[in-house]
Amino acid sequence: MALQELTYRDALRKALADAMTENPDVVILGEEVGRYGGAYGVTKDLIKEFGAERVIDTPISEPAIVGAAVGAAMTGLRPVAELMYVDFIGMTMDQLANQAAKIRYMFGGQIGVPMVLRTQGGTGRSAGAQHSQSLEAYVMHTPGLRLAMPATVADAYHLLRMALTKPDPVVFIEHKALYTMKESVDLDAEPLDWGKAAVRREGRDLVIVTYSRQLHYCLEAARTLSARGIEATVIDIRTLNPLDFDTIRAHVERTGRAMVVSEGVMTAGVAAELSARITEECFDFLEDPVVRVAGEDIPISVSTALEAGSVPGPQLIADTALRMLAGRVPA
Amino acid sequence: MYEADLRATAGQTMAGRVGAGANTRLPELYRTMRRIRTFEERVGELFVRGQSAGSMLHLSIGEESAAAGVCAHLRDGDSFTTHHRGHGIFLARGADPARMMAEIGGKEAGYCHGKGGSMHIADMGLGHLGANAIVGGGIPAVVGAGLSARHHKTGAVSVAFFGDGATGQGILYESMNMAALWGLPCVFVCINNQYGMGTNIAQATANPNLHERAAAFGLAAETVDGLDVEAVAEAAERLVEGARAGKPAFLAVSCYRFYGHARKDKSPYRDPVEEEAGRRQDPVAFARAALIDRGLESESELDRLDTEIGSEMDATIDFTVAQTEPPLASMFRDVYAPEEPEPEPVRARIDRVLARD
Numbered sequence: 001m002a003l004q005e006l007t008y009r010d011a012l013r014k015a016l017a018d019a020m021t022e023n024p025d026v027v028i029l030g031e032e033v034g035r036y037g038g039a040y041g042v043t044k045d046l047i048k049e050f051g052a053e054r055v056i057d058t059p060i061s062e063p064a065i066v067g068a069a070v071g072a073a074m075t076g077l078r079p080v081a082e083l084m085y086v087d088f089i090g091m092t093m094d095q096l097a098n099q100a101a102k103i104r105y106m107f108g109g110q111i112g113v114p115m116v117l118r119t120q121g122g123t124g125r126s127a128g129a130q131h132s133q134s135l136e137a138y139v140m141h142t143p144g145l146r147l148a149m150p151a152t153v154a155d156a157y158h159l160l161r162m163a164l165t166k167p168d169p170v171v172f173i174e175h176k177a178l179y180t181m182k183e184s185v186d187l188d189a190e191p192l193d194w195g196k197a198a199v200r201r202e203g204r205d206l207v208i209v210t211y212s213r214q215l216h217y218c219l220e221a222a223r224t225l226s227a228r229g230i231e232a233t234v235i236d237i238r239t240l241n242p243l244d245f246d247t248i249r250a251h252v253e254r255t256g257r258a259m260v261v262s263e264g265v266m267t268a269g270v271a272a273e274l275s276a277r278i279t280e281e282c283f284d285f286l287e288d289p290v291v292r293v294a295g296e297d298i299p300i301s302v303s304t305a306l307e308a309g310s311v312p313g314p315q316l317i318a319d320t321a322l323r324m325l326a327g328r329v330p331a
Numbered sequence: 332m333y334e335a336d337l338r339a340t341a342g343q344t345m346a347g348r349v350g351a352g353a354n355t356r357l358p359e360l361y362r363t364m365r366r367i368r369t370f371e372e373r374v375g376e377l378f379v380r381g382q383s384a385g386s387m388l389h390l391s392i393g394e395e396s397a398a399a400g401v402c403a404h405l406r407d408g409d410s411f412t413t414h415h416r417g418h419g420i421f422l423a424r425g426a427d428p429a430r431m432m433a434e435i436g437g438k439e440a441g442y443c444h445g446k447g448g449s450m451h452i453a454d455m456g457l458g459h460l461g462a463n464a465i466v467g468g469g470i471p472a473v474v475g476a477g478l479s480a481r482h483h484k485t486g487a488v489s490v491a492f493f494g495d496g497a498t499g500q501g502i503l504y505e506s507m508n509m510a511a512l513w514g515l516p517c518v519f520v521c522i523n524n525q526y527g528m529g530t531n532i533a534q535a536t537a538n539p540n541l542h543e544r545a546a547a548f549g550l551a552a553e554t555v556d557g558l559d560v561e562a563v564a565e566a567a568e569r570l571v572e573g574a575r576a577g578k579p580a581f582l583a584v585s586c587y588r589f590y591g592h593a594r595k596d597k598s599p600y601r602d603p604v605e606e607e608a609g610r611r612q613d614p615v616a617f618a619r620a621a622l623i624d625r626g627l628e629s630e631s632e633l634d635r636l637d638t639e640i641g642s643e644m645d646a647t648i649d650f651t652v653a654q655t656e657p658p659l660a661s662m663f664r665d666v667y668a669p670e671e672p673e674p675e676p677v678r679a680r681i682d683r684v685l686a687r688d
Contacts, residue, residue, distance in 0.1 A: 064502055
């Protein structure tokens with residue numbers, strides 16, 4: 001099929017519509033998903049196509065939205081629960097971490113909870129401290145939950161379609177600053193496997209490991225670095241659980257330098273986990289300490305200047321790489 | 332509040348039920364309750380013998396009528412969730428007491444292969460979507476099961492069982508609101524044993540008429556005296572059938588928790604006089620007296636039944652003691668689906684990191 005120009009939002013919507021057409025047990029439930037069309041428009045008009053019994057507008061009750069999805073998934077539906085902002089995940093943490101994540105294990109493998117929790121996070125819309133966080137570490141820290149964070153339009157489509165075939169609960173975190181991003185994609189092309197990292201750029205000097213919106217900042221930084229004679233490999237891990245560490249290891253062993261870039265706060269975050277693993281497993285190959293470039297250990301401000309300053313950007317990523325390779329950069 | 336209950340039941344006689352004879356389900360309800368009572372006594376014995384896994388054992392002695400009365404109106408395909416005091420409900424739905432006891436003992440032969448135990452026992456075959464150790468945690472799952480029943484037009488109902496303690500949790504109200512809003516086949520059964528751990532319901536709410544809360548959300552809502560299992564069963568029949576027809580319901584069953592919160596709790600926070608009065612509100616003894624009084628069973632027939640049940644439940648302990656613990660390697664199983672790789676053990680990772688050439 002020919003390439004088509006799609007936004008990240010349209011790709012997500014198409015993934016939901018295609019899954020609902022293919023599988024009559026797929027239902028969506030969440031706040032404003034029906035008549036309103038989703039706070040960010042991802043479910044726009046799906047209610048017209050699939051009806052109010054499959055695109056279910058709920059009261060503002062995040063714990064029960066997730067809890068109902070758990071019960072639905074255990075009794076034969078394929079629910080997609082929507083959490084309007086990942087910042088509300090604390091409201092749902094019992095249903096997510098104590099119920100959805102542990103049911104298969106606690107019950108000795110009798111049943112799984114094949115549900116998807118769609119949500120979005122990150123900075124970029126001056127939305128303040130309670131609507132701008134990157135809380136993926138909460139999810140990654142909970143065994144039993146799968147975690148996907150698409151950075152590209154093609155992944156928005158394919159990862160969501162794949163998430164809807166997985167036997168275990170998947171938390172699917174979109175980035176609010178990517179919804180309007182456009183790409184030409186061929187949705188019929190063979191997608192990359194679930195759980196496989198994407199090497200978005202190859203270079204000999206260092207590896208930058210990242211995901212979600214920071215991928216685009218890393219690629220921008222890599223172009224800057226290239227102009228200075230430094231070639232970076234950029235790995236988009238796409239799914240944080242399962243994590244494709246083999247791809248990371250192979251490239252770190254080849255280049256001997258690694259940087260991990262994440263929008264989430266630095267301390268005890270995803271970057272900390274990745275950095276620890278690279279240090280442990282690639283120790284003999286490393287020329288430099290693994291460097292984390294992550295969100296500041298502070299809440300996000302509504303001021304656009306403070307907001308942008310709170311998270312990594314292309315400049316910080318490029319500057320950090322230049323310092324790591326200081327001895328090798330032509331003056 | 333509880334004293335008011337006692338006064339109400341003191342004036343109650345069995346006269347109203349005399350002659351209800353031929354079609355009564357009382358013998359069956361009695362048998363279910365006696366099996367629960369005896370099973371729970373054996374659970375206590377397992378604990379005393381040091382054979383139960385963990386220290387968290389919550390007995391439902393005194394609450395048997397809620398399990399027996401409500402489950403009498405559930406059928407194949409229906410589902411339910413329970414709380415941390417849910418052994419009786421599972422038994423009333425047809426659980427094998429030996430596999431239950433083995434699970435409580437943390438043995439491989441248990442319902443969940445020793446991973447769940449008393450508070451996380453479940454069985455999909457019997458529609459048991461899971462016991463829960465989070466107060467109120469199992470409640471919203473019945474809303475999801477209700478959505479499934481509506482979607483697949485199965486006619487099934489889903490019942491959440493929980494204690495009065497869970498009426499302090501917001502998730503109950505979120506769930507009842509959704510069930511009422513969407514007309515789902517859900518029933519919320521509050522087993523009001525008067526205590527959330529050591530806190531009496533009167534110390535936890537200004538309005539202990541719990542059904543009024545459910546009525547405010549638009550559910551059919553009743554409170555019934557748990558001393559009389561037939562009254563519980565009658566109320567349950569109305570409400571369960573109503574729910575099947577799209578009118579979700581709430582039933583509060585008033586009863587008394589005979590013993591402490593968990594096995595080691597001697598309930599020093601309760602007045603002995605209150606405890607004595609509470610234990611007189613015994614639904615098993617009440618049903619037994621009614622069977623004899625109404626000529627449905629003789630004392631000797633009931634003695635024989637009780638002895639049979641005693642032997643059946645004794646055997647669950649022997650069975651459990653003879654079973655093996657799950658193998659250590661099973662620890663990594665069932666975190667994810669069987670076709671997915673198991674998590675890498677910490678020891679294997681350490682070995683890999685330290686294997687320097």
